[in-house]
Amino acid sequence: MSRPVEVYSLFTEFDIALFRSGKHFKLYEKLGSHRLTHASKQGVYFAVWAPNAAEVSVVGNFNGWNPRSHQLFPRWDSSGIWEGFIPEVDFGEIYKYHIVSNTGEILQKADPFALRNETAPKTASIVSTTWYEWEDKAWMENREAYNALDKPYAVYELHVGSWARNAEEPERFLNYREVADKLVPYVRDMGFTHVELMPIMEHPYYPSWGYQITGYFAASSRYGDAQDLMYLIESLHRANIGVILDWVPSHFPGDAHGLYRFDGSHLFEHEDPRKGYHPDWKSYIFNYGRDEVRSFLISNAFFWLDRYHIDGLRVDAVASMLYLDYSREAGQWEPNEFGGRENLEAVHFLKELNEAVYGHFPSVQTIAEESTSWPGVSRPTFHNGLGFGMKWMMGWMHDTLNYFKEDPINRKYQHSQMSFATVYGFHENFMLPLSHDEVVYGKHSLIYKMPGDEWQKFANLRALFLYMYTFVGTKLLFMGGEFAQTSEWNVNQSLDWHLTQYAPHRGMQDFVKALNTLYRGQPALYEKGFSPEGFQWVELGDHENSVFAYLRHGHAAEDDILVVLNLTPVLRDYRVGVPVTGDWEVLLNSDDQSFYGSGVEQTNCSAEPIAWMNFEQSIKVKLPPLAGLVLKRV
Known part of the structure; x- marks a missing residue:
């Protein structure tokens, strides 16, 4: 016919x-x-x-x-x-x-706006629909109560294809619905407030982890169709868990069926290879100066927020967009019209993106993965910022991991790596990321970054997690870290869930759950998470003992939290200055035996009229080895 x-x-x-x-x-x-x-x-x-x-x-x-x-x-x-x-x-x-x-x-x-594509290695588009009868109205109408910057924000980052697989069929991906049925009760039980999905847009090369996208409007067919993904998102929402998507407006691959030279010309990418080709990823850079390309990209951001009810976009590789000389030697880049290295077209695009997103979806968040000192990444555009809601605190991540990698005997020489973050910690709305990038390519898993024997490794990692959860900023932990996965992340296989049957790993899992409970339950840990008013050093200079102490403040003085870290394997009787008299209750001890700690117990203690650390009163605590205490005035 x-x-x-x-x-x-x-x-x-x-x-x-x-x-x-x-x-x-x-x-x-x-x-x-x-x-x-x-x-x-x-x-x-x-x-x-x-x-x-x-x-x-x-x-x-x-x-x-x-x-x-x-x-x-x-x-x-x-x-x-x-x-x-x-x-x-x-x-x-x-x-x-x-x-x-x-x-x-x-x-x-393939159709750049296709809603579904064939499963790789096939490359055709499929006529499809994003119609879905959503049942997450309660979440969507009230998500600002969970998604605002003064609310707890503890993110569980995961890769859909390797989070879990069936033991009987390890080569088969779980589909979005199967993932939902396992993931939702797990994340809810662990107490995370959000999940972040590494890119689930269609990508032909699976080992790219989703960062080389050919189908920007299509959920990857490896895991099902649009409605299957919507079921996953809806299930998370109904459990009061927000969903963040990794989004990649920085580059795209040169696959023959994709965006590259789409109509025989450099349509989506910049024609000049000094601006249009990415040497690190062997991919192509969008032409942010072309009006139609900006419409394409911002429409894509809107698409996921609109059709899929996404609660936030983590924007990948922002630094590579901002600088014309990113990963380029002299002669491989051309200065902007003012002679500088800033990509003015990309800056304009990012500002316009954030203005549009927050203008139409005020209860979502955009989060920048940006690794430089570019000013005002998470400041409003009317203050000449880029307009993001948050920025990954890469400096904190590098300094903290470098410190914890050190043998405790040498940590006194690295003391400033732990304290330096507060010098710049309030310049942006920072998120503290322990992400997938830190557990691949020979960097080791988090637990094997830690020094010492088995007990010390686990004690160190618990102390690191306690520090992250009680420090300023929001939190992000990559899958597997919560139970101390021993091997590096492998995109081709499931996490090693069998480890949780062993006491050290089960203890770590229970500890992260306890941290999420603490974080969500104590307003001082999140109400002023981006303000210097929310943090106060109590003991900053005790490098000889590698002890740190600090206060976290919320809106109410009675919510104040005291954190004391002992980052050597030595048990210490230690005096700490406190701002008020009365009894102080131990809310969490990372050395508790239930977490595979040594069981050094610190009971509640009373402030004494002994001036210490610039306070008129102080408490004396027993600091467990390689551990942290979280206390609150009763």
Whole structure:
């Protein structure tokens, strides 16, 4: 049966004006494939942006992949959009765009706006839908109570394909629904407030971990379809757990079916390789100065927040976007118009992105993975910031891990690595990340970064976690760290869940659960997490004993928390100054035997009128070896 392409459009003139000015933020409602009824006929409307094409056809099984059968029409307005309605095509049809460039080059491309793609290594797009009958209204209407910057924010980062697999079928991925049924009760029981999913957009090369994306609007078919992913997100929401997605607007791969040279020209990427090619990742950089590309990227951010009810976007590799000389030697980059190294087009894009996201979705968060001292990453754009809600505190992560790697006998020489973070710790809204990047490529797992014998390794890691949870900023822990996974993360296999049957690992898991309970239950640990008013050093200079003590403050003075860390394997009787008289209760002791500690017990203690550490009163505590105490005035 013949199914000719009919003239039809979802675009208005206003849509086109917005698109061409970089201000259309819901292009997913227009471009791509949309099943609908036109002139009493059901079929699919196709629309694709290919301004340098001489011909564009839709090819698929329905027409024997014949490029002469169903040619799209170019719009009359020079927008570069090709479109048309094909009757009788239905959901599930696979297709590509057959493009003949202005120079005669022939390409077959997946749809940049496809809602689903074939499972790799196949590369065609699939006519699909993101319709879903959501049942997370309570979360969506109240998520600001969980997602605001003055609320507890403890993130469990995971990779869907390697978090868990069935023991009987270790080569098979769990689908999104199977993951949901295991993940949701686990995360809820562990007490994390959010999960962060490493990129789940379609990517052809699985070992890229999802960071080399070809289908920006398609959830990876490796784990199911759109509705399966929505079930996972909905299940998390119904358990009052927020969902953050890793989002990659910094680069994309050069796969033949993807965005690279989409219509035979450098359409999405910058034409100049000094700006358009990423030497580290052998990938291509978006042309942030092109209005239509900004519309594409911001529409993609909106898509996940809108259609998938996502609560936050962690924006990958922001530093690589900000600097023209990122990973480039002299002569490999060109200064901006003012002679500087800043990528002004990328800066403009990031500001516009955050303004648009927070303007339309005020209860979400954007989080920058940014590793330099660029000022104001998490400050409002009207204060000349980039407008992100939070920024990963990479300096804290590096300094802290370097300190804890040291043999305790040498830590007194590295004392400042633990204290230096407060020098700059309030310049941004910082998130403390112990992420996937720290447990791959020979860096060792967290537990094997720690020095000493088995007991000391676990004691050190518990002390590190206690320090992270009681320090300023929000928290992020990569999967496996919570039970002290011993091997490095391997994307091709499940976490070693069997380890949790052993006391040291089970104790670590219980300790992280206790930390999440502490963090969520004590306002002093989160209400002023980005303000110098929320943190006060009590003991900063005792490098000989490697002891640190600090206070955390919330809005109410009675909520104050005292933290004391002893980062040597020596039991100490130690006097600590306190701001008020009365009894002090031990809320958490990382050396507790239930956590595989040595069981040195510190009971509640009373302040004495002995001036100490700039306070008029003090308490005397028994500091367990390689451990931390968290205390609160009763």
